Amino acid sequence: MEQQHISAEEQAKTFKKVMFRIIPFIFFAYLLNMIDRINISFAKLRMSEDLLLSDAAYGIGTSLFFIGYLIFEIPSNIYLKKVGAKATLTRIMLLWGVLTILMSTVESTTSFYVFRFLLGVAEAGFVPGVILYLTYWFPGFLRGRVTSIFLMAGLIAGIINGPLATWIMSAFDGWMGLKDWQVLFIIEGIPAVILGVVTWFWLIDHPDQAKWLTEREKYIVKTSLSIEQTPAVNEKNTFKQLFMDPRVHIMGIIFLCIYSGTNTITYWVPTLIKEFGVADIKQIGLLSSLPYIFALIAMYLLCRSSDKRLERRWHLALTMIVGSISFMLLGQVQHDLTLSILLLTVGCGACFSAATLFWTIPPAYLSLTTAALGIAWINVMGSLAAAISPALVGFVKTQTGSIYLAFGAIGFLLIIGAILLLIVIPARLLKEQKNIQEAADAQAEQVLTSEMSQK
Incomplete structure (x- = not known):
């Protein structure tokens, strides 16, 4: 045609x-x-x-x-x-x-x-x-x-x-x-x-x-x-190249740490607010909206800042650390409703923002041929948190009578994830891959311009 x-x-x-x-x-x-x-x-x-x-x-x-x-x-x-x-x-x-x-x-x-x-x-x-x-x-x-x-x-x-x-x-x-x-x-x-x-x-x-x-x-x-x-690639070689790279599996663990936080928030926030001493179910419903409102704003601002500065690691690591500290402090302020809601809101905003910021890193590290499979594998590893974290929180609360210890455990996971990110995924690797990606994008743009100029 x-x-x-x-x-x-x-x-x-x-x-x-x-x-x-x-x-x-x-x-x-x-x-x-x-x-x-x-x-x-x-x-x-x-x-x-x-x-x-x-x-x-x-x-x-x-x-x-x-x-x-x-x-x-x-x-x-x-x-x-x-x-x-x-x-x-x-x-x-x-x-x-x-x-x-x-x-x-x-x-x-x-x-x-x-x-x-x-x-x-x-x-x-x-x-x-x-x-x-x-x-x-x-x-x-x-x-x-x-x-x-x-x-x-x-x-x-x-x-x-x-x-x-x-x-x-x-x-x-x-x-x-x-x-x-x-x-x-x-x-x-x-x-x-x-x-x-x-x-x-x-x-x-x-x-x-x-x-x-x-x-x-x-x-x-x-x-x-x-x-x-794009032309088909040798899937066997791609698979081997991907799974021989330990950093790919580390990224899966980092995502598991983040997903543990977001999933815990999703299923345990109403129970946590009730633990704060809020008995009225309508008030629990209204207060449970605040973390998501803050998360929506924080996500936009942090992602915009990360894109503007072309910096990923510290944006993500610091966001995870803020979430971690917020969750770990919840037990210390449990008798102060205002401080409890404030820490919960900040922690939730940090977790959901971290989940978005994280997905700027795998594409910046993976090659063009391994990106699709690598991202899928990282997502599967992280998604295991969805099957683990709710049961973990329920077990801790039943055994100890305190949901704050469970949120503290999630905070500890976030710290571990942030440390792994900064140690195992150096900025130079993301920069090198970013340059490769920019070159590929420029080449793709040339092809697009050439194709559209043809009749």
């Missing part, structure tokens, strides 16, 4: 149209996903009493969710490639919505374990599936932006989930003879089922199938994506 000239203005207009069609929808889907995933932290405030659910059992149930998620994450993505994103994401949303509703039928610790595991299986592959889906529509120079918008929904969910969950539990307690936590699961599960049905009619697997794009716009999207395609 003869190459046609594509102007920058025409390209920008086309991808703006694609963004408005896809991004708001997947943003809302992830928002619902996170709300349904973390509403258990508020339901726990009441269901623990009804089911005689210990903190250790709650932690185990939370970990079982992630075990199911990790086991079926790769199979889900393989299935996505076979049947398409529309069918896969529709299936995921319908199943997680139905299982969230069925959480209202939990009657014992055993059934709590079963449903949490099944919910993890149902949600498996959602986030990586969406990330893969975005590569079908957006070229590299837009993908970082659209991915960050998508992932931002997780923090927005944290902001609204507390007030929303506690309002539902207060306003609908006793509805149809149900307890407050049962109503919470039903009301918050229904939107996911509805969205699952809408997904089937709204999402399109590939640009060629989009009736809302003109033929010219389809050509622009397809051409923009094809320019960045």
Whole structure:
């Protein structure tokens, strides 16, 4: 097919149209996903009493969710490639919505374990599936932006989930003879089922199938994506090169330390605020929003500073240290509500900011041929924290009676991660890889300019 000239203005207009069609929808889907995933932290405030659910059992149930998620994450993505994103994401949303509703039928610790595991299986592959889906529509120079918008929904969910969950539990307690936590699961599960049905009619697997794009716009999207395609590499050599590098595994450990913090926050903050002496469930919901609001602001400012100065290590290490100190001091100020909330807010903001800052480092270290596999491996290693940290916190609290010791342990992990980062990942390596990346980007830009100037 003869190459046609594509102007920058025409390209920008086309991808703006694609963004408005896809991004708001997947943003809302992830928002619902996170709300349904973390509403258990508020339901726990009441269901623990009804089911005689210990903190250790709650932690185990939370970990079982992630075990199911990790086991079926790769199979889900393989299935996505076979049947398409529309069918896969529709299936995921319908199943997680139905299982969230069925959480209202939990009657014992055993059934709590079963449903949490099944919910993890149902949600498996959602986030990586969406990330893969975005590569079908957006070229590299837009993908970082659209991915960050998508992932931002997780923090927005944290902001609204507390007030929303506690309002539902207060306003609908006793509805149809149900307890407050049962109503919470039903009301918050229904939107996911509805969205699952809408997904089937709204999402399109590939640009060629989009009736809302003109033929010219389809050509622009397809051409923009094809320019960045690279020749296949020897996967066996890439695999060997990657796993013989100890720094890659160290980065996985660093991410595990960070993820332990963010995951602990997600599932234990309402319980921690209750430990501060706050008894009113609505007040707990409102206070639980503050750490996420601060995290959203801190994340933006720190990432902007890191990008402006092209400095990654100290931004990340100092952020982790701030989070660590905040968590370790919580036990010392437990009788002062204002200081407790302040430290919790700063610690949460530091943890979530660290999770974002961290992902600027692996691409700056890994070569172009090992980046995809390396990032996936680091993510898998870090994700093990999601299966470990909730159970660890529950175990410590049950054995000692103090949740502050558990948060202190998370703070200790953050310190370990920061030290490993500064010792094992020297700045010179990131600078060398950054120069290689800049050269590759410049070459890619030349190719893009050359292709678009052809007719």
